[in-house]
Amino acid sequence: MRLIRTDSPFALEEFTDHEIPPYAILSHRWGQEEASFQEMIRNEHQQHQNKLGYKKIQHFCARAHQDGFQYAWIDTCCINRESSAELSEAINSMFRWYQVAQKCYAYLGDVDNRSEIPQSEWFHRGWTLQELIAPQEVDFLAKDWGDLGTRTELCDLLEEITGIHKSVLLGSAQLQEFSIAKRMSWAAGRETTRREDIAYCLMGIFNVNMPLLYGEGEKAFIRLQEEIMKDSDDQTIFVWENEEISSDRPSGLLARSPADFENSRDIVPFPFAKNMTPFTVTNRGIRMNSPLLPPNTKKTLLILECFGGAGLVGVELLSQAHGEGPDGQFVRVGKSLRMDIPFNMLSGAALDTIYVAKSFTGSPAKDGTNDDQDESKTGQPYAAISKYNVQPRGHHKKLILCFNEGRGELTDELFQSNVVKIFRMLETAEGHQLSYYQGVDSESDLTTSVTNGYKFITQNYQSDDEISLVGFSKGAYVAQTLAQIVGFVGIISPPGDNQLASTVCKSFEELNELRGAIDGQRKALSLSFMASMRGSFCLPVVVTFLGLFDAVNERSSKKHATKMPVPAHIIPHAVSIDERRAALRLILIPPENNGEDWQDIEEVWFPGTHQDMGNEIPSTANRDAGKLGHIPLVWMVGEATKAGVNFDRRKKKAYGCSASLDIISNNVLVADSDGPIRSFAEALYNASTQGVIHDPLSFDAGWSPKSVCKKRLTEYFLSSTLSRAGPREILADAAVHVSALHRMRADPDYRPPNLTDGQRHQEDRWSVLRNRNDVVGECYVRTVCEERR
Incomplete structure (x- = not known):
């Protein structure tokens, strides 16, 4: 990673991942006359000091230095953009770099005071989404580099502007807690200079990586969704809308842009099928094991495992197969989602295995219908399916x-x-x-x-x-x-x-x-x-x-x-x-x-x-x-x-x-x-x-004296008449949680007689039984030594 020193004269220094010092980072909109990496390494400071971009670096470094940072990072001059390999590595690392920075300064160059914050173009750029979410701390700065407030102080306003839940902005919630559709909706109103960047700027939001291929256009966003699907079974990735889709202009199951998710922010995953086969990307399209309404017809409704507030969510599909049935590939022909499908519509049906195109550019198979008479445009949408009482196998609660x-x-x-x-x-x-x-x-x-x-x-x-x-x-x-x-x-x-x-x-x-x-x-x-x-x-x-x-x-x-x-x-x-x-x-x-x-x-x-x-x-x-x-x-x-x-x-x-x-x-x-x-x-x-071990027979463990006395009397009677007192028997092959070993190693006086036989040194008497290095599930079993047999 390359950082710039905040004290003058500015100089760039490189660090390995294990040597990176504390640094501040800048979030800003690119403008005219930005200073480049090449200009910085040629030490052409005097020649470029009047450029707007160079002045931005001066103000940023001065503020960072004032706040105690010796190093800083800014994307204009800390990346060699003439190297495609370095640019690809930087963009794939960008979210992490903002995440580990000690502080991020968000420079709003078109804002003079707090009242103008909602109108800033900074909120409409694709790259600034991760720059708002990833850092530990964000300080917003005005055009004159004066303070506007911190992310915490402006949390309510930022939530209103961006639609991002305040728990994310405050760092109390993880990104993975929000559906794919919800996260996509955060980027719905944002733009990037290059079409591919609207996909690349979201890699950190979804914790994926992929190579950069400038020139591929909207295929970059298709690739992003494919990468997301490799690690997620969240079907809200399919819940988007696009006014351009129809039977004459079909689409695949994947969206073309985050803008398609603008109205999907409140749709949530809702698994309803037991042991459902996960959807996968194949060379025939996206393979899904899902219910169709009605089944065995060319035009049908794919029911997704999503809840839209009033019911389940469906997407209208058209089969490309010759003849009836779900055996061929499907394309999407519905521009809008059905978000009010009753749960009882699932009663009785089997799951169908289908293939849906990822994206589609060809001509659709004719379905013998006219879009002017499409059910979605009538007062009785999908009235024909009401006679079906369908439910995927395994539907359960x-x-x-x-x-x-x-x-x-x-x-x-x-x-x-x-x-x-x-x-x-x-x-x-x-x-x-x-x-x-x-x-x-x-x-x-x-x-x-x-x-x-x-x-x-x-x-x-x-x-x-x-x-x-x-x-x-x-x-x-x-x-x-x-x-x-x-x-x-x-x-x-x-x-x-x-x-x-x-x-x-x-x-x-x-x-x-x-x-x-x-x-x-x-x-x-x-x-x-x-x-x-x-x-x-x-x-x-x-x-x-x-x-x-x-x-x-x-x-x-x-x-x-x-x-x-x-x-x-x-x-x-x-x-x-x-x-x-x-x-x-x-x-x-x-x-x-x-x-x-x-x-x-x-x-x-x-x-x-x-x-x-x-x-x-x-x-x-x-x-x-x-x-x-x-x-x-x-x-x-x-x-x-x-x-x-x-x-x-x-x-x-x-x-x-x-x-x-x-x-x-x-x-x-x-x-x-x-x-x-x-x-x-x-x-x-x-x-x-x-942690304290609580003995209900002890007067100093928090129980009332009356309760302790009652328990002691019971124990005295049972111990004297039935000879039942004493530690529990633990068999030699019993699974013992790693927390017990931690306690024995940390406390020489903690030696449960049913585990240790009174021996103080126990390190060589245990072996891992299962879940090695799992802090929650790691268990050990006692090793039987020769002298104890």
Whole structure:
């Protein structure tokens, strides 16, 4: 990278990527008499000092030097534009250069005061879009180089001018959180001198790179969209409008310019098809596996996985094939989008594999229609498709039920439990995910909680829906029992019969005594009953995801952990290493014994007690109280995401559960008051090494003296009569989270006896089990040494 010294006389210096010093950067509109790289290296300062461009460099460097910067960067003279290779590298690196600059100065050469800011041509240029978004700080300067205000101070005005959400301008949101259509709309009113640059100036906005080919015209924008599609399945890339398109002048599925997205800023992705094949670019066009309305006709409507506010979004296509059916290539003939397609229009149809041209310049196949009679111009658009009751295979929604220990009040206290946080983070797009929350405060609540959860499922379940359950402690026990009922009995059909739902739950409780272990005659009787119910009244269903935080059975009389098979496909279980109470006997999840490997069960041991696993701690605890419990939360959110549970990206940020975020919300991990806010990985590491382990039997952990005394009496009775006290048994092949090793290495006194056998040196006793170098999912297993065998 080449920088200019801010002290006179100006001189250019080159730096490798690892040597770049702090620098300021300029954002401006190119004008007349700009100083070039060649003029700077020839040291023709005296000859060119009266040029407008050279004076701009003087003012910029003077301001940067005044603010303490020894180096600066300006695109007019720091790039050798006579070298096509250097120019290509610079344009591909431009977003990053603005991103890592200490400060950006945006020079508005046509503005004298704040009131004139909205009229500045700076907001209409393509390159200045990334120069507004990428930098850490932006100071706006007037024509006389006086201050107009910072990006933060002018945030509301800038949002009104540009349409860019203030969370982007303030740096509190990531670009990837916004749809492709939304980001394209930011560039809709902008222009560049060369046609190709309208594509090149957006590479940083979409985090892609591609070679520069000046002379290719609008093909550059097609190439940009192809690069975006390589890493994104966001179908809003297809939601654009162009008045020039018709059956006589068809188009491909890709837009010709960002201007086509001007009216698409509010369209959002809305996945509705289960296991849909991703769209891909082939030599026949863009291959898609999507519903068509009506199917098997030459002119049809392609339904995209997008929501337009009033319904799903569709694009009108015309088949180029001879004859009927979707086998040939399609072109786009609709100039406008349909943004009000009802969800019930999807009921019953299969997905069609089609190929749509990327761009199109040939003559369309005749469809026998006249555009003057096109449905989109009549008062009844697409009235012909109303007779179709279509739905792509796999159309489904997700039912997500969360069960928490305690009264489970959804308060806004600082230390919310992990289950409450998961419930709050769930995405709640209309019809896509339905969520349910229940607190389980006592043993008597178990039956009621199971029954209420089962009623919620039976009232809302439709064919192909997915069921996910999350629970902590007693809530985990409820979630496991509910998964057993769903798996062993099924879901009553037709839905909505609450009395029958109550009968199913009550009968299951009586036969199973709310336990998973059933023997001999009782097992045979239970299976006979469940088979009868399943065959007569119920649909066979298996829970997709069962997320557990330290599942326990408080009524078990056994010293060792209970093993409770549960019929669910994906079962992550966060287990406490340091819990010792006799009242809480761990439930482990063995695979279903049916001879098939159909379950993905991950039981991972984390540092902390039972209360830390659920982050169910008193609000009176100290400021570091929530740190240790945050680690299993982040892990569980990651596992749920992989299983298809959708979380609101902004809420994930608020709760510090996104690995792409460097800023951790104060209600999860609080930075030291005298230090910088930690990165995501650093925050997790510090949580593992510094987070408080909460012992509910201790008087200084935040619980009331009455509560502590009650728990101590219970422990004294159980320990003396049943000999159940002591650390939990951890098998040699158990998965131990990396946070436990971090804590042992950082704290010589942290040596859990169920992990270390009292040995202080543990570095050579562990090997990576899975997810190496993954700060969230890395797990270890103990290495069995020869002397210990």
